[in-house]
Amino acid sequence: MNTNKLLIITGASGTGKTTVSDYLRDTYGIARVITHTTRPPRANELNGRDYYFETEASFVQNHYIESVSYAGYHYGSSREALQRAWQRRRLVSLILDTKGAESYAQVMPQQLIVLYLAISDPEILKERLERRGDAPATIKQRLASAESQRDLQVPAALQPLAHVIVNDHWTSTKAAVDQLLKNELCQ
Numbered sequence: 001m002n003t004n005k006l007l008i009i010t011g012a013s014g015t016g017k018t019t020v021s022d023y024l025r026d027t028y029g030i031a032r033v034i035t036h037t038t039r040p041p042r043a044n045e046l047n048g049r050d051y052y053f054e055t056e057a058s059f060v061q062n063h064y065i066e067s068v069s070y071a072g073y074h075y076g077s078s079r080e081a082l083q084r085a086w087q088r089r090r091l092v093s094l095i096l097d098t099k100g101a102e103s104y105a106q107v108m109p110q111q112l113i114v115l116y117l118a119i120s121d122p123e124i125l126k127e128r129l130e131r132r133g134d135a136p137a138t139i140k141q142r143l144a145s146a147e148s149q150r151d152l153q154v155p156a157a158l159q160p161l162a163h164v165i166v167n168d169h170w171t172s173t174k175a176a177v178d179q180l181l182k183n184e185l186c187q
């Protein structure tokens, strides 16, 4: 039996997916599956740590479990990266848009823990992306994208699976993440 597990973190841009994934790594040693993208790296991002940054030509060379277009760029989660992460730990995290999360829910529903992050006021997302250092034009384009708008709601297919955490305040988010892990790891 395959006891490997995957904690999917999904939600709209700026809701805190990377922050939660970093917290899981730093506090519980839960490694993140590194995904592939054609988006250019941000100032503080490193190839192989934050993403595998790809060209259009190199992107298609990998073997994807699923891949999507998001705000004008390609993103994909490869079999290779998932196997690499599972070789190190039986529980790993993976950051996806909701479309990607839906694909995993079809492919390996028994192995998933799905965490959907929300924010009560979408206006706060803009402030958070500004504070993250994203360029104003990028923020505008990102938040206006059909994908970002779509991801402001939990899709129907994920509703039975998703644990929803409203990430308005980090202290309560952290407590909710701790509780989720405690419940899941006890099972």
Ligand SMILES: Nc1nc2c(ncn2[C@@H]2O[C@H](COP(=O)(O)OP(=O)(O)O)[C@@H](O)[C@H]2O)c(=O)[nH]1
Pocket: 010, 011, 012, 013, 014, 017, 018, 035, 036, 039, 066, 067, 068, 070, 075, 076, 077, 078, 095, 096, 097, 098, 099, 100, 101
């Ligand atoms: N389906 C899918 N979504 C991904 C993958 N990698 C990243 N994403 C999603 O792509 C979206 C854009 O990511 P990114 O450019 O890093 O922007 P951010 O969400 O604002 O930090 C986010 O919703 C990520 O969750 C992937 O391999 N597959």
Ligand SMILES: Nc1ncnc2c1ncn2[C@@H]1O[C@H](COP(=O)(O)OP(=O)(O)O)[C@@H](O)[C@H]1O
Pocket: 011, 012, 013, 014, 015, 016, 017, 018, 019, 020, 128, 129, 131, 132, 167, 168, 169, 170, 171, 173
């Ligand atoms: N609870 C919170 N309160 C205030 N700022 C937050 C909180 N959670 C995350 N942030 C900040 O919001 C920004 C976006 O978070 P990030 O994790 O990059 O989101 P995502 O990966 O979903 O796009 C970052 O600057 C992060 O430090």
